[in-house]
Amino acid sequence: MSAKLEIRNLVKKFGGLTATNDVSFTIEPGQSVGLIGPNGAGKTTIFSQIMGEHPQTKGEILIDGKEISHLATPQRIHAGVSRTYQVPRPFSEMSVAENIRVGLMPDSIWDMITRGPNREREVEIASAIGLGEDQLERLPSELSMGDLRKLEMARTLATSPRLMLLDEVFAGLTVNEIAVISDLVQSMRDDGMTFLIVSHDLKALEPLVDHAIAINHGEVIAQGQYQDVMGSDIVRASYLGTA
Numbered sequence: 001m002s003a004k005l006e007i008r009n010l011v012k013k014f015g016g017l018t019a020t021n022d023v024s025f026t027i028e029p030g031q032s033v034g035l036i037g038p039n040g041a042g043k044t045t046i047f048s049q050i051m052g053e054h055p056q057t058k059g060e061i062l063i064d065g066k067e068i069s070h071l072a073t074p075q076r077i078h079a080g081v082s083r084t085y086q087v088p089r090p091f092s093e094m095s096v097a098e099n100i101r102v103g104l105m106p107d108s109i110w111d112m113i114t115r116g117p118n119r120e121r122e123v124e125i126a127s128a129i130g131l132g133e134d135q136l137e138r139l140p141s142e143l144s145m146g147d148l149r150k151l152e153m154a155r156t157l158a159t160s161p162r163l164m165l166l167d168e169v170f171a172g173l174t175v176n177e178i179a180v181i182s183d184l185v186q187s188m189r190d191d192g193m194t195f196l197i198v199s200h201d202l203k204a205l206e207p208l209v210d211h212a213i214a215i216n217h218g219e220v221i222a223q224g225q226y227q228d229v230m231g232s233d234i235v236r237a238s239y240l241g242t243a
């Protein structure tokens with residue numbers, strides 16, 4: 001269920017702008033790591049490069065020692081990597097069940113025709129992520145922000161990932177909703193899922209991660225145990241705005 005992620009000297013240029021500059025880090029199987037930094041630091045760009053949405057200018061991305069930098073996004077998902085988005089991106093005209101179903105689609109059109117919808121699996125994923133069976137026929141517009149976050153995670157989980165990239169999964173949530181999402185992440189982590197989590201909510205992030213990677217201006221400025229990273233002077237100065 002777990003995957004090892006290796007990022008080697010990752011560079012992304014948009015014209016004359018360098019969004020990520022020589023970024024390198026490793027996440028071990030089953031590890032949960034926080035990716036932190038101020039707005040515009042390059043966190044989401046790193047996610048987009050891992051997923052192949054913004055192919056890197058230079059560098060390598062490996063999953064379990066296999067180079068995936070040349071693969072298209074669907075192939076990277078097939079390799080076991082999936083992500084959520086800071087702004088939820090459900091298919092607005094599809095029900096909750098249909099949104100989950102998209103992630104469950106088999107590779108073969110013939111399989112899709114002969115097998116049909118896997119309702120049992122849709123219910124299983126929805127239940128695992130905290131969505132009730134009574135919500136499966138609702139449209140995304142009928143869900144709270146907390147449930148939209150759950151749907152994002154359910155859509156991701158439906159692809160059978162071994163590495164989940166969570167982008168601002170706590171944004172816009174109430175205290176109770178944060179607690180529910182945190183419990184879901186913790187449960188999956190305990191089951192061995194590998195996580196890379198972007199969050200500005202450091203209080204919610206802290207109990208979920210083993211390590212942290214801090215970036216600023218597209219460069220890694222510190223990485224290691226969470227408390228060590230958060231206590232470093234360079235992180236406090238660059239990220240927290242204190243000396």
